[in-house]
Amino acid sequence: MDPFMKEFEHLIIELEKIKLATNNFDQTQVIGSSGFGKAYKGELSHHKGRSLVAVKRLDRKFGQGDPEFWKEVMMLSRYSHKNLITLLGYCNEAGEKILIYEYASNGSLDRHLSSKLSHGLGVSRYVLMLQGG
Numbered sequence: 001m002d003p004f005m006k007e008f009e010h011l012i013i014e015l016e017k018i019k020l021a022t023n024n025f026d027q028t029q030v031i032g033s034s035g036f037g038k039a040y041k042g043e044l045s046h047h048k049g050r051s052l053v054a055v056k057r058l059d060r061k062f063g064q065g066d067p068e069f070w071k072e073v074m075m076l077s078r079y080s081h082k083n084l085i086t087l088l089g090y091c092n093e094a095g096e097k098i099l100i101y102e103y104a105s106n107g108s109l110d111r112h113l114s115s116k117l118s119h120g121l122g123v124s125r126y127v128l129m130l131q132g133g
Contacts, residue, residue, distance in 0.1 A: 058097035
């Protein structure tokens with residue numbers, strides 16, 4: 001194994017386990033989509049145990065690719081913060097690029113931001129809220 005990859009070896013999750021957790025990427029399991037692709041909900045075993053997870057599957061039609069995938073694996077596996085979703089694993093198998101995150105039951109920050117801004121909360125007021133003001 002490449003020495004670079006050795007650091008992330010504990011995060012590898014087999015594609016078959018991901019397919020099982022998402023019912024083979026069934027549309028009823030979709031919880032969102034982004035510039036990376038669709039996100040699915042499932043229950044999966046990973047290096048921290050077994051839990052509800054969000055499975056982000058790369059769809060190259062959105063312009064993302066290998067560099068963005070590996071950047072996310074590197075950044076989120078090396079850094080943790082109470083306001084960051086935890087990366088629990090990844091899959092780089094059979095042409096698939098999949099990221100596994102802890103499931104955020106309250107939704108994503110970007111969803112909350114767009115909701116607050118669309119309901120008339122001005123950007124300057126929101127920045128004050130983020131700064132604790």
